[in-house]
Amino acid sequence: xxxxxxxRLFKDTLFKGLVCLFAFASAxxxxxxxxxxxxxxxxVINWDFLFNLPRPIGExxxxxxxxxxxxIMLIIxxxxxxIPFGIATGIYLSExxxxxxxxxxxxxxxxxxxxxxxxxxxxxxxxxxxPLKTFSAMSGGIALSIMMLPxxxxxxxxxxxxxxxxxxxxxxxxxxxxxxxxxxxILPAGLSGIVTGILLSxxxxxxxxxxxxxxxxxxxxxxxxxxxxxxxxxYRIFYYAMSPYxxxxxxAWGASFILVVFTLVFNLIARGISAKWKTQF
Amino acid sequence: xxSNCKSPAGIDxxxxxxxxxxxxxxxxxxxxxxxxxxxxxxxxxxxxKKFGLTFLISKSWNATAESFGxxxxxxxxxxxxxxxxxxxxxxxISISMFLxxxxxxxxxxxxxxxxxxxxxxxxxxxxxxxxxxxxxxxVRSLEMQLGIVPYGVGILTSSLILAIMVxxxxxxxxxxxxxxxxGDLKEAAYSLGATRFxxxxxxxxxxxxxxxxxxxxxxFGRAIGETMAVTxxxxxxxxxxxxxxxxxxTMASVIANQFSEATGIVASSLIYIALVLFxxxxxxxxxxxxxxxxxxxxxxxxxx
Numbered sequence: 234x235x236x237x238x239x240x241r242l243f244k245d246t247l248f249k250g251l252v253c254l255f256a257f258a259s260a261x262x263x264x265x266x267x268x269x270x271x272x273x274x275x276x277v278i279n280w281d282f283l284f285n286l287p288r289p290i291g292e293x294x295x296x297x298x299x300x301x302x303x304x305i306m307l308i309i310x311x312x313x314x315x316i317p318f319g320i321a322t323g324i325y326l327s328e329x330x331x332x333x334x335x336x337x338x339x340x341x342x343x344x345x346x347x348x349x350x351x352x353x354x355x356x357x358x359x360x361x362x363x364p365l366k367t368f369s370a371m372s373g374g375i376a377l378s379i380m381m382l383p384x385x386x387x388x389x390x391x392x393x394x395x396x397x398x399x400x401x402x403x404x405x406x407x408x409x410x411x412x413x414x415x416x417x418x419i420l421p422a423g424l425s426g427i428v429t430g431i432l433l434s435x436x437x438x439x440x441x442x443x444x445x446x447x448x449x450x451x452x453x454x455x456x457x458x459x460x461x462x463x464x465x466x467x468y469r470i471f472y473y474a475m476s477p478y479x480x481x482x483x484x485a486w487g488a489s490f491i492l493v494v495f496t497l498v499f500n501l502i503a504r505g506i507s508a509k510w511k512t513q514f
Numbered sequence: 515x516x517s518n519c520k521s522p523a524g525i526d527x528x529x530x531x532x533x534x535x536x537x538x539x540x541x542x543x544x545x546x547x548x549x550x551x552x553x554x555x556x557x558x559x560x561x562x563k564k565f566g567l568t569f570l571i572s573k574s575w576n577a578t579a580e581s582f583g584x585x586x587x588x589x590x591x592x593x594x595x596x597x598x599x600x601x602x603x604x605x606x607i608s609i610s611m612f613l614x615x616x617x618x619x620x621x622x623x624x625x626x627x628x629x630x631x632x633x634x635x636x637x638x639x640x641x642x643x644x645x646x647x648x649x650x651x652x653v654r655s656l657e658m659q660l661g662i663v664p665y666g667v668g669i670l671t672s673s674l675i676l677a678i679m680v681x682x683x684x685x686x687x688x689x690x691x692x693x694x695x696x697g698d699l700k701e702a703a704y705s706l707g708a709t710r711f712x713x714x715x716x717x718x719x720x721x722x723x724x725x726x727x728x729x730x731x732x733x734f735g736r737a738i739g740e741t742m743a744v745t746x747x748x749x750x751x752x753x754x755x756x757x758x759x760x761x762x763x764t765m766a767s768v769i770a771n772q773f774s775e776a777t778g779i780v781a782s783s784l785i786y787i788a789l790v791l792f793x794x795x796x797x798x799x800x801x802x803x804x805x806x807x808x809x810x811x812x813x814x815x816x817x818x
Contacts, residue, residue, distance in 0.1 A: 255608030347799035349739025412532035440637020
C-alpha cells in the first residue's frame with residue numbers, strides 16, 4: 234500500500250518536472266534568437282548603416298536607409314487602405330450579431346486570416362502588378378492591407394461588443410440619430426481597443442516578406458513613388474541572408490535588429506494602450 | 515421647432531447611407547474572398563485543363579518537358595508540417611498545462627506568457643536567418659555523424675524551425691481550454707485522493723481534448739502556409755524527398771522560389787499549387803474554428 238502511494242507520488246513529481254522542463258525549454262529559442270540578433274546585429278548599426286543606401290558587393294559600407302523608408306511607406310499605404318474598411322466591417326459585425334450575411338462575413342474573416350501570405354502575394358501580383366506591368370509599392374501595400382484587415386475587423390468587433398447597451402440606449406433616448414450614436418458615442422468609447430488592434434496588425438505586417446516578393450519587389454535606390462518598386466526591411470534581410478557574402482550576412486543581422494525593434498515597439502505600445510486606457514465599464 | 519433641426523428626411527438619408535456603408539464593407543470581405551478564389555482558379559485554368567487532377571499525384575516537375583506535377587511539394591509540405599507538429603505538440607501541451615493549471619498567475623507564468631507572445635511576434639524571415647546560422651550547422655554536423663550527405667538544409671531543418679514557430683499558436687488556445695475545465699470536476703477527483711498527475715490525465719486532458727485538437731489543427735494550417743523561413747531552409751529541390759534529411763520544397767516555398775521567373779504554363783502550374791494551398795488552409799481553418807465555436811457554446815451553457 235505504502236509502496237503504491239509512493240509510486241503514484243513519484244509519477245506526479247516526475248510529470249510536474251517534465252511539464253516545467255518542456256514549458257521553459259520552449260522559451261529558450263526566443264532568448265537564442267534575441268541573443269544572436271543582438272550579438273551580430275548591434276555591431277553593424279551606426280548612422281551610416283541607418284541612413285545610407287545599399288552598395289553593391291565589393292564596396293564596403295552602405296546601409297538600409299531605403300529599406301527603412303520603404304517599410305514605413307508600406308505601413309502607411311496598407312493602413313490607409315485597410316483601416317477604414319476594417320473598422321466599418323467591425324462595426325457592422327458588432328451590430329449584426331445574428332443574421333445570415335454577418336455570419337458569412339465572420340466566416341470569411343476567419344478564412345482570410347488563415348490564408349497563407351504567399352497566396353495573397355500572388356493575388357496582389359495578378360490584380361495590380363500585371364495590369365500596371367511593373368512591380369510597385371502600391372501592389373505591396375494592397376497585399377499587406379489584405380493581411381491587416383482580419384486583425385482590425387476582429388479587434389473592432391470584440392471591443393465594440395464589450396460596450397454596454399445602456400450607453401447606446403441613453404444616446405438614442407436623447408434623440409440622437411443612430412449613425413451619430415455609433416460615430417460619436419460608441420466608437421470613441423471603444424477607441425483604445427480599436428487602436429490596439431490597428432497597432433497589432435501593423436506589428437503583424439511589418440515583418441511580412443512573402444507577399445512582397447512579387448509585389449514591392451525590392452529596390453536598391455531610394456524611392457518615394459508608389460508606382461515604382463520599393464525596398465523593405467524584411468525583403469532586404471531575405472536578400473542579404475541568401476547571398477553568399479559574409480559582410481552581407483552581418484548586414485542581415487543588423488537589419489533584423491532594426492526590424493525586431495520595430496515590431497516589439499508596436500507590440501509594446503499596443504499593450505500599453507490596452508492596459509492604460511482599457512475599455513472599462 | 516423643427517426649423518433649426520435637420521429635417522427628419524435628411525436624418526433618414528444619412529441613416530440609410532450609414533447602414534449602407536456598413537453592410538457594403540461587410541459584403542466587401544465576402545466579395546474579396548470569392549474574388550481571390552476565382553482569380554486563382556481562372557489564372558490556373560491552363561494548367562488545370564492540361565494536367566487535371568493528375569497534377570496532384572504526378573511527381574515530375576520538369577520545365578523543359580513542360581510536364582508538371584505537384585506531388586513532390588505536397589509530400590514536402592505534409593512531411594514538414596507533420597514533423598513540426600510532432601516536435602511541437604509536447605512543448606505546446608506542456609505550456610498550456612503549466613499556464614492553465616500548475617502556475618496560473620504570478621511572476622513566472624507572466625514571464626513565460628510574455629515570452630511565448632514575443633515568440634509569436636517575431637517575423638518569419640528572422641526565423642529563417644537564425645535557422646541558417648544556427649540550425650543548418652547543427653543539422654549538418656548531425657548528418658556527418660550519421661554518414662549522410664551533409665546538406666544541412668532540408669526537411670528536418672525546416673520542421674525544427676516550423677515547430678518553434680507554431681508552438682505559440684497551439685499553446686495559447688490550449689491554455690484557454692485547460693483553464694476552462696470546471697473546478698468542481700477537479701476537486702471531486704482530488705477529494706477521492708487522486709494526485710495532480712492523475713487529475714491531469716483522467717479529468718483535465720479528456721475534458722479539454724477537443725480544444726487542444728483545435729489548437730493543433732490551427733497550428734497545422736499555419737505550418738502548411740508558412741513561407742519565408744521554410745523557403746530559406748528547405749533547399750529548393752523539385753524532386754520527391756527520399757528521407758527527412760533530403761532537400762525538398764513545400765507548396766509555399768516552390769511558389770516563393772520560382773514564381774518570379776515563371777511564365778506561361780509554369781506560372782499557371784504554380785498558381786494551381788497556390789489554389790490547392792488556399793483550399794486546404796481554408797478547410798483546415800474552418801474545421802478548427804468550428805470546433806472552437808462549439809467549445810465556447812458548451813462553456814457558456816455550463817456557466818448559466
